[in-house]
Amino acid sequence: MTDAVITAGHGDETEAEVAERAIDEKAYGFWIYLMSDAIIFALLFATFVVMSHNTADGPGGHTLFRLPHTFAETMLLLASSTTFGFASVAIVAVQRWRTLTWLGVTFLLGLGFVAMEISEFYGMAVAGAGPWRSGFLSAFFTLVGTHGTHVSVGLVWIVLLGCEVALRGLNPFVASRLYRLGLFWHFLVIVWISVFSVVYLPGIL
Structure with a gap:
């Protein structure tokens, strides 16, 4: 059922209901x-934990991971969660341009996160530590790459909904889509905190 269609059989309900x-x-x-x-992410985490020691005599996390880089990624994503929270407050207050402003800031922070992740992947691949090198790296690239793909989808979603807000305003249907986007974005932040705790910290320490 599309947003504009009212299904038959509910004649006693108003359009708003x-x-x-x-x-x-x-x-x-x-x-x-x-x-x-x-x-899906739980299965990817389980696979990584099982494969975490299967380095095939190749590099492990202690030589590949850089804590300052990963910490910066984490701060970007946490900050984006905060700015999306500000956007949510603006949505409730039906403040279109404030909503767009905070969505724009969220987009930039998320884009910075994805750029840093791509940079990390590229550097590892150039150093011969790509996903083909060992079971550990295959599991790492799959888990972290899946999360990065989700964030990239979220960025596209932010752009599309931002355009919709600019053109249509904050009607109930647009607000509901933004609410679902918020759930998705905060979910990705929680997953990343798990990645940081399960993948990066043990690998570095």
Whole structure:
């Protein structure tokens, strides 16, 4: 059912009530998606833990990972979660341009995170520590790369919804999409904290 369609069989409901019910159904469906995504990441974490010592006499985390670099990535993503929170406050207050401003800041922080991650991957690959080198590196690139891909999708989503806010304003359907984007973005921040704690810190220490 699209946002503009009111299904038959609900003649006793007003248009606003049907719209609200549709928004609730979409939010429920998105929670199911997030749970399925969490399962995927849990499997990737489990695979990494199993493969973490299978370096095939190649480089391990203690020689590849740089704590200042990873810490900077983490700060960028945490800051982006905060700025998205400010955008959410602006959405509730129906402040279009403030919402766009904070979404723009969130986008820039997320873009910086992705750029640093690509730089890290490129440097490792050039040094001969690509995903083909060992089971450890295959698991690392798969886990961290999957997260980075999710963040990249989130950036595209921010741009699309930002354009929609600029053109259509903060009507209930646009606000509900921003709410779901917020869930997705904060979920990725939580996953990254797990990556930092499970992948990088043990590898460095």
